Amino acid sequence: MSAWRAIGLVWWREIVTRGTSKAFLIASGLTLLLLTGVFIGPRLIPDEPEELKVGHVGAASEPIVATALVFAQFEDDVMLEALAFDTLEAAEMALEAGDIEALLVDDRELVTLGQGSFSNNRSASILQEAAAANAIEELVSDTGMAPEEVVGLLTSRPLEPRTLSGFDADDPIREIVAYAGLMLMYAAILMYGTWTLSGVTEEKANRVVEILISTVKPWHLLAGKVGGIGSLALVQFGLTVAYGLFLAGATGAVEIADIPVDSAGMVLLWFVLGFTIYAVMFAVVGSLVSRTEDAQSASTPVTIAAVASFMVTFVALNDPDGLTAQIATFVPFTAPYVVPVRFSLDAIAWWEVAASVVVTLVASVLLIRLAGRIYRGALLSYGARLKLRDAWASGTERRPT
Numbered sequence: 001m002s003a004w005r006a007i008g009l010v011w012w013r014e015i016v017t018r019g020t021s022k023a024f025l026i027a028s029g030l031t032l033l034l035l036t037g038v039f040i041g042p043r044l045i046p047d048e049p050e051e052l053k054v055g056h057v058g059a060a061s062e063p064i065v066a067t068a069l070v071f072a073q074f075e076d077d078v079m080l081e082a083l084a085f086d087t088l089e090a091a092e093m094a095l096e097a098g099d100i101e102a103l104l105v106d107d108r109e110l111v112t113l114g115q116g117s118f119s120n121n122r123s124a125s126i127l128q129e130a131a132a133a134n135a136i137e138e139l140v141s142d143t144g145m146a147p148e149e150v151v152g153l154l155t156s157r158p159l160e161p162r163t164l165s166g167f168d169a170d171d172p173i174r175e176i177v178a179y180a181g182l183m184l185m186y187a188a189i190l191m192y193g194t195w196t197l198s199g200v201t202e203e204k205a206n207r208v209v210e211i212l213i214s215t216v217k218p219w220h221l222l223a224g225k226v227g228g229i230g231s232l233a234l235v236q237f238g239l240t241v242a243y244g245l246f247l248a249g250a251t252g253a254v255e256i257a258d259i260p261v262d263s264a265g266m267v268l269l270w271f272v273l274g275f276t277i278y279a280v281m282f283a284v285v286g287s288l289v290s291r292t293e294d295a296q297s298a299s300t301p302v303t304i305a306a307v308a309s310f311m312v313t314f315v316a317l318n319d320p321d322g323l324t325a326q327i328a329t330f331v332p333f334t335a336p337y338v339v340p341v342r343f344s345l346d347a348i349a350w351w352e353v354a355a356s357v358v359v360t361l362v363a364s365v366l367l368i369r370l371a372g373r374i375y376r377g378a379l380l381s382y383g384a385r386l387k388l389r390d391a392w393a394s395g396t397e398r399r400p401t
Contacts, residue, residue: 006220007227014228018199024232031240039247049079052123053099055091056084058106065104068130080126102127107134177260178344181267182317182337184241186310189274189336190303192233193282199229200286201295219372226279226368233275238268263344266353273357274336276364278306284371305333313337320347329356332363 018024052072056065065082072080083100085091095103095111101123103111110131112124216224281302289298312334316325320342328334329342335356342348 003217003220006216007224010216010221010224011228011231014199014225015231018195018229019232024236028236028239031236032243035240035244035247039244039251043251049077050122051079051081052101052126053081053083054102054104054123054127055094055100056082056104057086057088057091060106060108061104064107064127064130064134067133068126071126071130071133078122078126080123107131177263177267178341181263181340181344182313184237185267185271185274185337185340186306188233188237188271189278190306192229192237192275193278193302193306194299195229195233196226196279197282197286197295197299199225200283201289217372219369222280222283222372223368226276226283230272230275230279234272237271260344263340266340266343269357270336270340273360273364277332277336277360277367278302280364280367280371281305284374287374309334309337313341317341317345320345326352330359332360332367335360 054065054068056062069080069082072078083094085094088105091100091103091105092111094100095113101112101121104127105111110124110127112121282299285299285302286295289295309331312324312328316322316328316334316338319325325338325342325347328338329348329352339348339353339356343353
């Protein structure tokens, strides 16, 4: 039997066996149900307007407060109330006690608690917008300009943007695709890599592997298993993303812009390459243990490698043209994260993409062959967890079937 036929048989066996299993179907259904709840659930709950209170001191603050109240009337989710104070001390005490969220002192100062830097003080934002609107109104009255002219100046774009790549400089969707693709890649590699880990461990625990390697070589079994599980992962991953995008657009929860085909294709390509690299490592780890209970602890080094590569990517993304990003582009473990993001940010040359793909493909082939030796040495070893060094030595001594 040829190598490709052997790999294909194992590949198809994984698709049929796992694709029709209750676990796969239930997991897929629960994922889609969860997405439905995330997008549709909040729409079933009536929105209550947020009640905001602001304080103000001094006669000069009254025009700004009046404008802020007008602004709030056009917001469906906000109810704004303004409280006047006679003294600054009384107003600051009310702010500290939480009776108001922001304090306007005349027309010159906006006071907040200054706590919770990650929270958004909407009251302060409304007051700032009102103050800016009043300043524009004064400009109109002082210069004699028509309101339309002032608005035109504030919203005009006298400089024409242009990029060397031809991409739209003001198109935010490419950056969104870059970061969303990075997060999805990370989650998918870990989740579907665990599928491979569990599959190998289960077959070893129930001795099915003894029958399989009497027909095919261990590295054929490894390659077919990674390919079969990877195909199922790609289908489930693609359906989940497509269904999520459909729900987001149908419910209006998120405005879905036209996703660039080239960026989406790059994410898909590197999902396949990244899954291959990490799934092979998960498969090798799974072959070292004889019980499913030991599989998770044994996979810790691979998980750490995936997390470390993910964290390195964030360092590289702060400077996508920097040395760290360029080095990470040609490292097989970090390339699946880095290359799609650099591509979406227009920070990588075409030859870098091509070279990175070649390096990762070569690394994948070498890793599968090297892993096949470890796989061969560990598959028929039962009992205590086998050390990687012993599996390597055993793989050399045991003649391939």
